[in-house]
Amino acid sequence: MSLLQLEGVSKKFGQVVVGEAITFQLMQGDAVGIVGPNGAGKTSLFGMISGDISPDSGVISFEGENVARLSPAKRARAGIGRTYQVPRPFEHMTVFENALVAAQQGARARGHKSYDIAFGALERTGLGPLANRPAGSLTLLHRKRLELARALSTSPRVLLLDEIAGGLTDLEVNELTTIIRSLRADGIAVLWIEHVVRALLSTVDRLICLASGVVVADGEPKEVLASDAVRFVYLGGKRIDEDAS
Amino acid sequence: MIWLNIVIQGALVGGFYALFACGLSLMFGVLKVINLAHGDMAVVAGYAAVFLAPRLHLPELWSFLVVVPVFALVGYVVQRTLIQKSIDRDPFTTLLVTFGLSVVIENLLLEVYSANGQTVNIGSLIGRSWHPASIIYVSYVSLGVLAAAVLVLLALQLFLSKSGLGRMIRAVADDQEAAQLSGANYRHIFGIAAAIAFATVALAGIAYGMMTQFAPTSGGVNLLFAFEVVVIGGIGSLWGTLVGGIALGIAQQFGAHINLSYQILAGNILFLLVLAVRPQGLFGRKNAVS
Numbered sequence: 001m002s003l004l005q006l007e008g009v010s011k012k013f014g015q016v017v018v019g020e021a022i023t024f025q026l027m028q029g030d031a032v033g034i035v036g037p038n039g040a041g042k043t044s045l046f047g048m049i050s051g052d053i054s055p056d057s058g059v060i061s062f063e064g065e066n067v068a069r070l071s072p073a074k075r076a077r078a079g080i081g082r083t084y085q086v087p088r089p090f091e092h093m094t095v096f097e098n099a100l101v102a103a104q105q106g107a108r109a110r111g112h113k114s115y116d117i118a119f120g121a122l123e124r125t126g127l128g129p130l131a132n133r134p135a136g137s138l139t140l141l142h143r144k145r146l147e148l149a150r151a152l153s154t155s156p157r158v159l160l161l162d163e164i165a166g167g168l169t170d171l172e173v174n175e176l177t178t179i180i181r182s183l184r185a186d187g188i189a190v191l192w193i194e195h196v197v198r199a200l201l202s203t204v205d206r207l208i209c210l211a212s213g214v215v216v217a218d219g220e221p222k223e224v225l226a227s228d229a230v231r232f233v234y235l236g237g238k239r240i241d242e243d244a245s
Numbered sequence: 246m247i248w249l250n251i252v253i254q255g256a257l258v259g260g261f262y263a264l265f266a267c268g269l270s271l272m273f274g275v276l277k278v279i280n281l282a283h284g285d286m287a288v289v290a291g292y293a294a295v296f297l298a299p300r301l302h303l304p305e306l307w308s309f310l311v312v313v314p315v316f317a318l319v320g321y322v323v324q325r326t327l328i329q330k331s332i333d334r335d336p337f338t339t340l341l342v343t344f345g346l347s348v349v350i351e352n353l354l355l356e357v358y359s360a361n362g363q364t365v366n367i368g369s370l371i372g373r374s375w376h377p378a379s380i381i382y383v384s385y386v387s388l389g390v391l392a393a394a395v396l397v398l399l400a401l402q403l404f405l406s407k408s409g410l411g412r413m414i415r416a417v418a419d420d421q422e423a424a425q426l427s428g429a430n431y432r433h434i435f436g437i438a439a440a441i442a443f444a445t446v447a448l449a450g451i452a453y454g455m456m457t458q459f460a461p462t463s464g465g466v467n468l469l470f471a472f473e474v475v476v477i478g479g480i481g482s483l484w485g486t487l488v489g490g491i492a493l494g495i496a497q498q499f500g501a502h503i504n505l506s507y508q509i510l511a512g513n514i515l516f517l518l519v520l521a522v523r524p525q526g527l528f529g530r531k532n533a534v535s
Binding site: 050051052071072073074076077081082084088089090091092093097098100101102104105106107108150151153154 | 409412413415416418419420422423424425426427428429430431530
């Protein structure tokens, strides 16, 4: 049985199509990259999976249940973890408290267990030494790690990573991909939007290309990148201009 | 000695202001709702203490034991229904809705209880005071209200910083969408924050009725003081609310000492001075203003 399955998911904001019959599935332990030009609907897709945006039509099943009408909080508790493209830590709380909130609410853990989960997530993302720092004082790299740690603290079965490598140096990207690979080895499925294709290729074994809300390619990363459809989206003519405007 | 008395009397009044303002501060800090009916809700609590508590054969002094929990419950329900609906529409709707609520409450009270002044009857306790020095009289009631304010703020501070639920409230106040992604049902958390705010406003309303007369229209001027306290102390800081309340109380007593008609003016001048010199308030964070 697939872990996450989308069937004919569509969404329009006025005349702007951000999703048009999006259909794909994710098995347990899969690592899938999502690429596509700006405005292709990648972040909106995450919004629909995590519950921030409700789709106009279509089915989103998680572990066999349709979650398309559940609140974001319920989906987080069910096992869908998400990071934001621009990190949004609880700035007035410590790093540890950020993870603790997620462990107590998302993973429904209490007492010592919640502390263990939160601290484990911080250790895993290399934030252990910063646990008592106010989250508002963190640098970009550490904020991105905190996004990951907070999502991890909800004990997710699938992680939606939104451009987590964007804006980081090569070295920092390498550190993050190492963490993400280790999460995958633990059986957490990863769905990862990224413009840093090199980072993606080091981690995922499948690539989905979105353009104007449509899945134009889905398959082996190298094949997808080499396909005519993707080359057209990125390099060829009219379609890109429309997206840019 | 006169000056010492001004400071003491100001601090005593300030305790009430802080107790009254902390609910407003909480509603704004967590829900981002400016509750224009805040003052009127305090007045409702006063009427509940005067007219409903005796029916339960409860002395008016102890009426808060019933009124405060009921207000907390009402706060949760009003938040989950009326206020949440208006938050979902757009932030300005909450202003209109709470303003409407304020008008409705005031007129209902006028209709039912008339415009006559009322007080919460606490028997002979009202006249008693501690007399430490020649002209200094410390009213037991005012002292009790100040103590209640400090206790409430201390309890709130501990609750928000140490408990799991308090941590959730802070998380939701910081970023409600991110809190949802972490699995928190922010509407429920909003409801709890509103319940606490309503409970404190009930306590403040009853305290007000013990200290002085109130009428259906008393809410407005007190709401103004509450706003001043929150701004002087700094938005989002509970200790700031206490210090802001005391500062406003002392400024008013000082003004009243010069000329009785300067009482409110002196408070307003302090308020404007703080706004001009330190717009984030005495204890406020700088980014809370932006």
